Amino acid sequence: MAHRVTPYEFLRRQHAEELPEWLDKHRKGDSFPREQFFASRIVYYPGSGTDGHPVKMFGSTHSAHCFIYADYGVTQQQLEYELEDRDCRFRGYHTVDRLELEESDILFSGRTPWASLRKLHANRFQSTAIADKPVRFLEVLERDQELDDNHGPRRLAVLFLGADGTAAYDALFCRGRGTPSPFAVLLENYGFGGSNANFGQGGLLERIAKRRNVLPALLLVGRNTNAWSDFHRVSSLHGDLGGMHANPRYLYEIKQTGDQGHDQDRLNKLVQPTSQSRLARPGPA
Secondary structure, three states: OOOOEOHHHHHHHHHOOOOOHHHHHOOOOOOOOHHHHHHOOEEEEEOOOOOOHHHHHHHHOOOOOEEEEEOOOOOHHHHHHHHHOOOOOOOOEEEEEEEEOOHHHHOOOOOOOOOOOOOOOOOOOOOOOEOOOOOEEEEEEEEOOOOOOOOOOOEEEEEEEOEOHHHHHHHHHOOOOOOOOOOEEEEOOOOOOOOOOOOOOOOHHHHHHHHOOOOOOEEEEEOOOOOOOOEEEOOOEOOEEEOOOOEEEEEEEEOOOOOOOOHHHHHOOOOOOOOOOOOOOOOOO
16 A cells, blocks of 8 residues: 655655745834745635635645735634634734735736736626725734744744635736746635635636646645646645535645656655644634
8 A cells, every 4th residue: 555644744845945034034014025925935825714724734844934815705803803812823823013005015016906807718707806895914923932843934924815816816926027826726615705716627717827827836625626637636645634614635736747656756755754733723624
């Protein structure tokens, strides 16, 4: 039987990175460093609700330090409450700064500001990216003093947007200006993010990402959602429970020429697993 490892072991061994310099040096009152933030590894979560699973998985493994949560169904009051409540906030982290932002702080000049999406198929589809009362703030989190790197990195940054998950991806990553693709995207179809929340295979988000050639390296995909067609599941990894219904979620990698069938060979090179760090998430499990 093939040996299986957890996605935490895989990410820590294969994708760990150093804390971005801008985040390490950030001080309360500093302005939003747009270029540096978007040049960092970003995990993007459309229709996020208050599910902290990607922060737990990618943050605790040091494989990403920056996150974007896009959902116009969650209010700022709800987010602030859960970020500040000891029973709901990210376990082992506290807020050191909260930056309230304007559209101009987030979008690069020359991009269409929070544009309606282009018609990509025969049926007309338009989706405004920002809600009537938009949520736009960056939360800078710092690890509690009694914890160390085994729990997670010293700092994390989460950008919360009251936004349609598909339109925000288009506006943030697909408008040129050299913005890197997100490192990872979480795909789960369970109603968060409004009526246009088919984020899986065949949905508008995938079509925009492929048409613009803006694809992440990794997907984290819920069992009830089909992964994008250019990705294959890392078959020798266990799933990990997450989201409001605690569904299993699995890591997928973008397909590369000749990489099929080599998952186990690569994973066999991993050293013995270490203990898995845990980050709590705001909101329900």
